[in-house]
Amino acid sequence: MTQTAVEQPVISPSPKGKGHHKGLYVLFFTEMWERFGYYLMIGIFFLYLVDPAANGGKGLDTTKAADLVGSYIALVYLSPFLGGLMADRYLGYRRAVILGGFLLAAGYFCLAVPGDMAMYVALGLIIIGNGFFKPNIGTILGNIYNREDLRAKKDVAYNIFYMGVNIGAFICNFVAAYLRNHYGWGHAFAAAGVGMLIGLVIFSTNQKVIASGDIRKEPSPDDMPIGKIVSLVFVPAIIAATLGYFMQDILGHTLFHTRSNDAFMFACVPIIIFYIRLYTTSKKHEDKRGLGALLAFFAVAIVFWVIYNQNSTGLTIWADQYTDRGMSTTVEEAAKPLGMLQTVTTEPHAVTQVDEHFRAVTDASGKTLETQGPDPYFQNLPKDQWPKEGKMRLISTEIFQSINPFFIVAFSLMVVGLFGWLAKRGKEPTTPVKIAMGIFLAGASSLLMVVAASMTNVYLDKSSMAWLFGTYAVFTVGEILVSPIGLSMVSKLSPPRVTALMMGGWYLVNAIAGKVAGLMATFWDEFIDKKLYFLILVISAAVAGVVMLMISKWIAQVVKEKTGSY
Template sequence: MTQTAVEQPVITPTPRGKGHHKGLYVLFFTEMWERFGYYLMIGIFFLYLVDPSSNGGKGFDTTKAADLVGSYIALVYLSPFIGGLLADRYLGYRRAVILGGFLLAAGYFSLAAPGDLAMYAGLGLIIIGNGFFKPNIGTILGNIYNRADLAPKKDVAYNIFYMGVNIGAFICNFVAAYLRNHYGWGYAFAAAGVGMLVGLVIFASNLKKIAEGDIRKPASPDEMSTAKILGSALLPAILAAVIGYFISSPSLLGHTLFGTPSNDAFLFACVPIIIFYIRLYTTSKQKEDKRGLGALLAFFAVAIIFWVIYNQNSTGLTIWADQYTDRQMSPAMEKAAQPFGMLQTVTTEPHKVTQIDEHFRAIKDANGNTIEVPGADPYFQNLPKEKWPQDGKLKLLSTEIFQSINPFFIVAFSLIVIGIFGWLAKRGKEPTTPVKVAIGIFLAAGSSLLMVVAAAMTNVYIDKSSMAWLFGTYAVFTVGEILVSPIGLSMVSKLSPPRVTALMMGGWYLVNAIAGKVAGLMATFWDSFTNKTSYFLILVISAGIAGVVMLILSKWIARVVKEKTGSY
C-alpha cells in the first residue's frame, strides 16, 4: 500500500499539570447529551411498539417487538465497524463525530413523525449515525490520554467519561415519561433529537480543545487497504445476511434457525466479520501488536455474556417491569410524582389488545398474524379481577422510569468503587484489570440470580412482583458494569495497534451488537417460558462460566497489558 500524507489538525498545546485534560470535559458533556438521546429512545422503544394503536403505539406483540428491538440494538452497535474504519482512514475523528451526531438527530426526529416508513427510516439514520459517532468519540479520548503525562490517568478519565454517559441516561427517562404521558410518543422521540443537537453544539464549539485526540497515524506498507477490508468483511457479511434471511423459505429449510428471519440474517452476517478480526490477529507481523490483538479478542469473546445481561434492560427486564411488577404507589408518592409526569394511567376499559392464551403467549391466526381483541390494558392480564380498581383506572409509575435505576447507581457508586480500588492500590493489593472484569461478570451473574429468586417467589399469573427486586438487580449489576464497561474502552485504547484503534473500537461494539441481538432473541421466546425462573437461570449459568474463563485468562492478559503500557 502506498503511503500518503495524513492531514493533521491544528493543535492548541494543553498545559501539563496535575489535573485532567480540558478535552475530557468537552467529550464528557458531548457524550452526556448523545446518551440522553440514545437512552431516551431505547428506554421507550419497546413500550411504544407494544402499546395498543388506540394509545398511539404500534400494537406489536411481544415477539415482534422484541425481534425489532434486538435487531436495532444489534445494528446500532455493528455499524461502528464501518464508522471506525472510515474515520481511521479518511474522515478523521472529529469530522466523523459531527457527521454521526447530525444523522442521529435526524433519526430521532424521524421517529417522532407518524407512520411505519418514518419509523424505519429513522432507525436507519440512527444506526448509521451511531457508527460514525460512537467509536470515534472514545478514540479521541484515548488518543488524548496516550500522552506520557496523562497515560497513568487513563482509566480514571474513562470512568469520568462514563459518568457523563450515565447522567444523560438517568435524566432522559423522566423527560420521556413526562412528554409521552402528557403529549404523546412523538414528542418524547423529538426530545432525543434536541438532546443530540445540544451535544453537537458543545462539541463543535470546542474543536481546538480536543484536537490532540484527532491524530491519525500514517499508513504502514503492510497495512490492509480499505477496499480489502470492505471486500473481506463487509461484502461477505451482506451476502451471509441475505443467505440467513432467506434460509427459512419453503424451498430451503422451511423454518428459521434462530426464531425469526432477522435473527438468522444478523447472526449469519456476524460470521465473516468475526473471521475478519481473527485474521487481523493471525496476519499481524509485529509481535507486540499480535499479542495485544490476541488479548483483546479473548476479552471480547468473554464479555459477550456480560452484555447480553446488560441488554436485558431493554428487553427482558423491561417486560418484567411493565407486566409483572407492581407499579402502584402510595398516595403520598403518587402526589409527589404527578407534577413530573412519572405516572401513567392504565384502564380496564376495552380497547384493542393482543389476544393471549392462559400462559400469556400471543395467539396468532393461520397466517402468523397476531390476533387483537377488545380487552383491558396488558397490566391487568395477570391480575385477578377481584384486584381490579372499581373505577376501571389505575395510576402507575411509568415503566421507563425503571430505566433510570441503573444510571443512578452508576453515578452513585462510581466514586465509591474508584475509591476502594485506590485504597487497595496504595497497599499494593489492587486487582489487575482482567481480574476486575472477571469480578464484574460474576456480579452480573448475581444480578440475574436475584431475578431467579424474584420469579420463583412470585406466581406471575395471579400476582405482581415487588419493585424492590428490580432495584436490587440493577444495584448489583451496576457495580459489575463499573468494572467492565469503562475498563473495556480503556483496554481497547491500551492494546490496539495505533492505526486500527477506531477499528478495534468497532470490534468492541461488535461484541455489544452480538449481545444485543442475543438478548432480543431470548426475549422473542419470553412467552414460551411458562416458568420465568428458567429465563433468568440461563443468564446466571452463562455468566458464571464466562467469569471463570476470564479468571483463567486474567494472568496472561495482565502480562500483555503490562508489556504494552508498563502497568496492569
Template sequence: MSQTADEQPVIAPAKKHHPGLYVLFFTEMWERFGYYLMIGIFFLYLIDPSINGGKGFDNTKAADLVGSYIALVYLSPFIGGLLADRYLGYRRAIVIGGALLAAGYFGLAFPGDMAMYISLGLIIIGNGFFKPNIGTLLGNIYNRPDLKPKKDVAYNIFYMGVNIGAFICNFVAAYLRNHYGWGYAFAAAGVGMVVGLIIFMSRMKVVAEGDIKKTPSKEDMPIGTILSSVFLPAIIAAGIGYFVAPVLGHTLFGTRSNDAFMFACVPIVIFYIRLYTTAAKEDKRGLGALLAFFAVAIVFWVIYNQNSTGLTIWADQYTNRQMSPAMEKAAQPLGMLQTVTMEPHTVTQIDEHFRAITDASGKTVQVQGPDPYFQNLSKDQIPESGTLHLLSTEIFQSINPFFIVVFSMMMVGLFSWLAVRGKEPNTPTKIALGIFMAGFSSLLMVMAVAMTDVYVEKSAMSWLIATYAIFTIGEILVSPIGLSMVSKLSPPRVTALMMGGWYLVNSIAGKIAGLMATFWDSFIDKKTYFMILTIAAAVAGVVMLMIGKWIAKVVKEKTGSY
C-alpha cells in the same frame, strides 16, 4: 547550554483540565440524553396498543426489532471510526453523526412504519460517526505530555456526563409521553442532540488540537480490503440467512432477522480468527488473549442488554408499579405516572375484549385487557373504575446510571485501599468478578420469579432495584476495561480493527439479548429465562478465572504492568 540524552526536559503537569473537556462533556451528555431516552422507551412504544399511539407489536416482534437495532447501533462505529481516522477527521465526523442522530430522533415522532425504519437507519449510521470519535478526540487532547497525568480523571469526568444524560432523560420521556404522546418524547431526544451539536459546533476551535487525522501507513489494512473481506461476505451471508426459512419451512433462530444476523456473523468471526492465525509470532499472544477476552465478554453484554429487552418486559408487565397515595401525589406533577384504563363494564364480566385463563377447578386466574399491564393481573385486582395510575416503566431505566454515579467513587476508593496493601486484583480477575456479579443479578431475578405467582400477582419493585444495583457493580468492573484492554493488547497495525471487534462483541450480545426476548412468551416458567443467564455467567466467569493468569501475563509483557 545543550542537553545530553539523559537530561530530557521535564514537562510540568497542567494545573487545570483542558477547556475541551467541558465542551465534550456537555456534548456527550446531551447526545447520551437522546440515545438513552430513545432506547428507554422504544420497546414500550412498540408494544403499546395502537389505541394509545404505539405500534401494538407483540413481545416477539418488538424484541426482534429492538435486538436488531442494538446490534446495528454497535456495529456501525467500526466503519465510522475508520472513516474519521483516515479521511474525515474527528470533528467533522462528530458533526455528521450528530446531525443524522437528531434527524433520526425527530423522524421517530412521525407516524407510519416507513418513517420509523428510515429514522432507525439514520440513528444507526449517525451513531457510527459520533460514538467512537468523541472519545478518541478527548484521548488525543489528553495525550499531550502536560495533560497525560490528568487523563484518567478526565475520562471519569467525561463518563459522569454520560450517566447524567442517561439518568435525567427517562423522567423527561415519561412526562412527555404521558402528557402529550410518544412523538413528543422522541422529539425531545432530537432536541437534546441539537443542543449537544450547538455546544460542540460553537466551541470547535477549543477541541481542534485533538483532531489529528491519522497518516496511513503501509501496515494499515486498506478500507477497501476490510469491506471486501468482512462486510461484503457478511451482507451475502445475511441474505442467505434471511431466505433460509422459506426453503426449510421454518426459522433457525426464531425470526428471519435473527437468522440473517447470525449468518452474517459467521464471515466476520472467521475474519478475526484468520487475523490471529496469520499474525506474526510476536503479535499472536496479544491477539489470542484479546480474542479470548472478547468471547467471554459476550455473556456479560447479553445480560447488560436485558435492560432494553427482558428486564423491560418484566418491569412493564410483571412488576407492581402501583404507588401509595402520597407517592402518587408527589409523582404526578413530574409526569412519572402512567394511566392505564379499561372500560368499566369489563371489570365485572369477561367478554370478547379479554382472554380468560382458568385453573383446574375452573376458577379465572388471569384476564387480558387492552394494556399489557392487565396481563398477569387477576380480575379481582382491577378497580371498579377500570383505571390504574402506575409508575412509568421507563423510570426503571434511570436506576443503572444512578447507581453508577453512586458506586463508581466507592469502587475507586476500594481498589485504591487494596492497592496500598498490595492486594488489588489484576485486570482479568476484576473482569471475572464483574461477570459473576452480572450472573448474580440474574439469579436475583430467578428468585423474584420464584417468589411471585405471575398469573395472580405482580412482583415488588425492590427486586428490579436490587438487580440493577448488583449488575452495576459488575458493569463498573468490566465496561471501562474493555477499550483499555484493546489498546494494551492490539498490535498497532490492527488496533482499529480490534476496536471494531470490541464493538462487534457488543453487537452480537445485543442481538442475542433480543433473540432471547423473542422467546419470552414461550417460557412458561420465567425462572428458566433468567437461569440461562445465570448459568452462562457462572461458566464465563470460571473460564475468565482459568485464562486470567495467561491474559495478565500477556498484558504485563506488553505494558509492564497488570
C-alpha cells in the same frame, strides 16, 4: 445501563495537579446530551412497540417487538466499526462527530412522525449517525489527553466524561415519561432530537477548544485498505445475511426464531472468521499473543453484554408487565408533578390476543391475532384488584432505567476507594480478575431475578419493585468493573497496525450480545416458568466467569509484556 464506546481505563483516584483541558468540558456536555437522546429513545422504544395502537403505540406482540429492538441494538453497535474507519482515514474526527450528530437528531425527529416507513427510515438514520458519532468523540478526548503534560490526568478525564454519560442517561427517562404521558410518544422521541441538537451546538461553537484532539495518524503501509476490509468483511457478511434471511424458505422454518435473527447470525460468521484469520496469519509472536488474549476476552465478554442488554429487553418486559408499579397516595402526589405516572385502563380496546400464559396467539399463517381487552398490565391481576373507576395511575416503566445510572454515580467513588485501599496494600486484583468479578456479579444480578420469579406466581400477581432495584444495584457494581476496561484492553493488546480493526471487533461483541439479548426475549412467551429465562443468564455468567478466571493470569502476563503493568 450506560455503556459508552470510548477508551475507558479502570477507574482510579485523581492524580496530583490542578485543572483539566477545557476541551474535556466541551466533550462532557456534548456526550451528556447525546447520551440523553440515545438512552431516552432506547428506554421507551420497546414500550412504544408493544403499546396498543389506541394509545399511540405500534401494538406489536412481545416476539416482534423484541426482534426489532434486538436488531436495532445489534446494528447500533456494529456501525461504529465503519464510522471509525471513515473518520480515521478520510473525514477527521470533528467532522464525523458533527455529521453523526445531525443524522442522530434527524432520526429522533423522524421517529416522532407516525407510520412504519418513517420509523424504519428513522432507525436507519440513527444507526448510521451513531456509527459516526460514537467512536470519534472518545477518540478526540483521548488525543487531547495524550499530550505529555496531560497524560497523567487521562484516567480521571475519562472518569469525568463517563459521569456525563450517566447524568444524561439518568435524567432522560423522567423527560420521556413526562412527555409521553402528557403529550404522546412522538413528543418524547422529539425530545431526544432536541437533546442531540443542544449537544451539537455546544460542540460546534467550541471548535478551537477541541481542535488539538482532531489529529489523525499518518497512513501506514501496514494499514489494511478500506477496500480490502469491505471485500473481506462486509461483502461476505451481506451475502451470508441474505442467505440467512431466506433460510426459512429453504428449510421451511427459521433457525433462530425469526428471519432477522437468522440473517444477523449468518452475517456474523464471515466477520468472526476474519478476526480468527487476523490471529492465525499474524507473523510476530508478540502480536499473536496480544490478539489471542484479546479474542479470548471478546468471547467471554459476550455473556456480560447479553445480561447488560436485558435492560432493553427482558427486564423492560418484567418491569412493564410483571412488576407492581402502584404507589401509595403520598408517593403518587409527589410523583405527579414530575410526570412519572402513566394511566392504564380496564376499558376494552384492541390488544394482542394472548393465552393464559401471555403468549401471543397467531393464526395458521403466523399473523398475530388481536382481541378486545384491558391494558396488558391487568392481564395478571385478579379482577377483584382492578380499580372500580376503571383507571389506575402507575409509575412509568422507563423510570426503572434510571436506577442503573444513579447507582453508577453513587457506587463509582466507593469502588475507587476500595481498589485504592487494596492497591496501597499490594492486594489489588489484576484487570482480568476484575473482569471475572464483574461477570460473576452480572450473573448474581440475574440470580436475584430467578428468586423474584420463584417467589411470585406472575400469572396471578405482581412482583415487588424492590427486586428490580436490587438487580440493578448488583449489576451496576459489575458494570463498573467491566465497562470501563473494554476499549482500554483493546488499545493495550492490539498490534498498532490493526487497532482500528480490533476496536471494530469490540463493537462486534456488543452487537452480537445485543442481538442475542433480543433473540432471548423473542422466546419470552415460550418460557412458561419465567425463572428459567433468567437462570440461563446465571449459568452462562458462571461459566464465563470461571473461564475468565482460568485465563486471567495469561491475559495479565500478556498485558504486562506489552505495557509494563497489569
